[in-house]
Amino acid sequence: MSDLDITDAVMAELRAASDIVQVIGEHTRLKKAGRSWKGLCPFHNERTPSFTVDREKGLYHCFGCGAGGDVIHFVRQIDRLDFPEAVEALASRFGVTIPRRASRGPRDDRREKLLEALAAAHRFYQAQLAKPGNKAAAYLKERDVSEELGKRLSLGYAPDSWDALSRALLPAFPESLLVEAGLLQPRQEGKSGSYDRFRDRLLFVLRDERGRPVGFGGRTLSPEGEPKYLNSPESPVFQKKRLLYGLSDARDAMRKHDRAVVVEGYFDHLALVAAGIEETVASMGTALTPEQAGKLRRLAPAVVVCYDGDPAGRAATRGALSHLLAEGFSARVVRLPPGRDPHDVLRVEGPERLAARIEEAPDYLTWLLEDANPQEPGLTSAEKSGRLSSLVEILGVIPDTILRHEECRRLARHSGVPLDLLWDRIKPSGRSGEPATGTRAPGTPQPVPVLSDGGILETERALLSLLVRGESIPLIRETLKDEWLTDESVKRIVAAYRKLDFPSQIPHLSDENDTKVLARADLEEKFEPSPTWPGQVLDRIQKAYLERRVRSINEAITTAKTEGQPEDDLLKELLEIQKEIQRLKPSWKGKALVD
Numbered sequence: 001m002s003d004l005d006i007t008d009a010v011m012a013e014l015r016a017a018s019d020i021v022q023v024i025g026e027h028t029r030l031k032k033a034g035r036s037w038k039g040l041c042p043f044h045n046e047r048t049p050s051f052t053v054d055r056e057k058g059l060y061h062c063f064g065c066g067a068g069g070d071v072i073h074f075v076r077q078i079d080r081l082d083f084p085e086a087v088e089a090l091a092s093r094f095g096v097t098i099p100r101r102a103s104r105g106p107r108d109d110r111r112e113k114l115l116e117a118l119a120a121a122h123r124f125y126q127a128q129l130a131k132p133g134n135k136a137a138a139y140l141k142e143r144d145v146s147e148e149l150g151k152r153l154s155l156g157y158a159p160d161s162w163d164a165l166s167r168a169l170l171p172a173f174p175e176s177l178l179v180e181a182g183l184l185q186p187r188q189e190g191k192s193g194s195y196d197r198f199r200d201r202l203l204f205v206l207r208d209e210r211g212r213p214v215g216f217g218g219r220t221l222s223p224e225g226e227p228k229y230l231n232s233p234e235s236p237v238f239q240k241k242r243l244l245y246g247l248s249d250a251r252d253a254m255r256k257h258d259r260a261v262v263v264e265g266y267f268d269h270l271a272l273v274a275a276g277i278e279e280t281v282a283s284m285g286t287a288l289t290p291e292q293a294g295k296l297r298r299l300a301p302a303v304v305v306c307y308d309g310d311p312a313g314r315a316a317t318r319g320a321l322s323h324l325l326a327e328g329f330s331a332r333v334v335r336l337p338p339g340r341d342p343h344d345v346l347r348v349e350g351p352e353r354l355a356a357r358i359e360e361a362p363d364y365l366t367w368l369l370e371d372a373n374p375q376e377p378g379l380t381s382a383e384k385s386g387r388l389s390s391l392v393e394i395l396g397v398i399p400d401t402i403l404r405h406e407e408c409r410r411l412a413r414h415s416g417v418p419l420d421l422l423w424d425r426i427k428p429s430g431r432s433g434e435p436a437t438g439t440r441a442p443g444t445p446q447p448v449p450v451l452s453d454g455g456i457l458e459t460e461r462a463l464l465s466l467l468v469r470g471e472s473i474p475l476i477r478e479t480l481k482d483e484w485l486t487d488e489s490v491k492r493i494v495a496a497y498r499k500l501d502f503p504s505q506i507p508h509l510s511d512e513n514d515t516k517v518l519a520r521a522d523l524e525e526k527f528e529p530s531p532t533w534p535g536q537v538l539d540r541i542q543k544a545y546l547e548r549r550v551r552s553i554n555e556a557i558t559t560a561k562t563e564g565q566p567e568d569d570l571l572k573e574l575l576e577i578q579k580e581i582q583r584l585k586p587s588w589k590g591k592a593l594v595d
């Protein structure tokens with residue numbers, strides 16, 4: 001039980017105070033599109049945006065997977081919080097005071113307690129680093145890391161002691177909690193008690209996407225210390241494969257520069273931040289995971305990989321590229337001198353040169369070709385083929401067939417291997433037959449969604465655009481007749497809207513194609529609504545219907561004439577329809593729709 005007293009009034013205040021675009025914008029790049037904001041859905045994997053956020057209504061909806069709701073719902077879904085936790089998180093963020101019940105509930109919130117303990121440990125470690133004459137400070141100095149940068153990255157020091165942290169925290173937190181947080185290590189079997197996990201280490205703080213400490217990565221400070229780097233174990237608040245070191249601080253820079261720079265370790269990250277490349281995240285010693293790539297997908301369209309130049313680093317780069325290309329990223333790879341990591345480059349060549357190396361990074365295929373070097377003189381055909389196969393494997397993950405073929409063509413040009421031979425090997429892998437919309441060639445800028453009309457008349461797409469904006473739904477319900485519509489999808493969508501209780505709701509569509517049709521109409525930006533616009537749309541749809549009627553009656557009249565049948569009734573009907581068309585004309589004001 002939470003001790004928060006969450007009333008309807010508090011909820012209304014919280015919804016009004018929370019900026020849904022800001023909250024969601026931390027998880028996916030949102031772009032203003034007309035009245036709403038669009039982006040890639042943070043809840044399912046997609047390459048063309050079908051996720052929309054309406055700031056005024058405070059609602060979000062994904063046309064792809066059906067996720068949707070208000071800001072509280074979003075926070076619950078994305079951070080996997082329960083209702084009171086989500087309310088509390090938003091309240092503290094947007095300065096809304098939630099009254100508390102007189103007595104605290106019997107069960108404490110474990111997750112919140114873990115985060116509190118980790119934050120307290122972080123403060124302790126930072127204070128240790130600030131003390132004069134400690135080993136970590138000396139180590140940082142030796143590696144040319146300024147005190148200011150150390151503070152900015154909130155580095156810490158775990159003293160060379162078995163119980164320094166536990167003595168500091170045990171009065172305030174139960175031992176079992178500190179063990180669960182990965183701060184203390186239980187003694188060997190048979191012995192009770194625990195000891196500090198991090199001892200004599202320089203600590204880097206791992207944060208969740210909201211910037212809260214969830215764990216630490218520690219570099220040993222003694223020559224014989226093993227392992228060299230020690231990370232917190234996984235816990236309810238820390239999942240290694242999902243976390244990118246530095247993400248909460250890098251997010252703004254990623255949005256600003258439309259790219260992310262991925263490095264391997266903490267010192268690589270530190271070096272790039274020192275060189276002013278703030279959109280940097282570290283995959284924490286391992287090659288980028290698919291989950292990490294998916295996380296980045298929502299923040300930046302392009303990734304620059306900056307791993308070590310040694311064989312292990314190059315292998316990790318190839319691994320990272322295959323996940324990045326599969327996610328539809330445009331990717332580049334930094335050339336580092338052999339045997340040097342980014343921190344070495346910073347110290348030897350200086351920050352400007354390091355930053356320049358990032359900017360000069362070639363696109364991934366150039367790097368892969370350099371890496372595999374299938375044109376190396378003296379190679380046998382078998383060797384050449386072997387070197388190409390790793391490349392072929394990576395290109396095979398590109399989800400879009402057309403792009404995959406384009407990249408294959410480039411590979412053919414650079415490797416001297418005929419395109420047909422390469423394509424035969426690349427073609428079968430990956431998903432074939434996907435449309436080309438929404439994916440892009442590496443090195444090209446963020447695409448504007450290209451919207452095909454899907455074979456639906458523009459007037460009917462305009463109608464869908466009205467529906468999805470929640471505008472004029474009563475007018476549409478009263479005026480529109482189903483027989484005016486030609487497209488079956490549009491008919492089903494209109495029927496779904498007719499059933500809604502509130503215009504602001506998004507109907508449930510059982511046909512997947514209908515969902516796509518609606519999302520497409522919503523993303524279509526050519527329609528500029530004006531007060532007269534809904535009327536125009538309806539008039540045009542009705543007029544198109546009447547004109548179809550005119551054509552079929554004319555055909556019937558022709559048939560009647562040839563067969564000697566009476567045509568009076570038909571002529572009368574024709575006259576009525578033409579009057580109806582005349583009556584419609586004067587209401588077309590403002591910007592007319594073009595068919």
Ligand SMILES: [Zn+2]
Nearest residue numbers: 041044062065
């Ligand atoms: Zn979705």
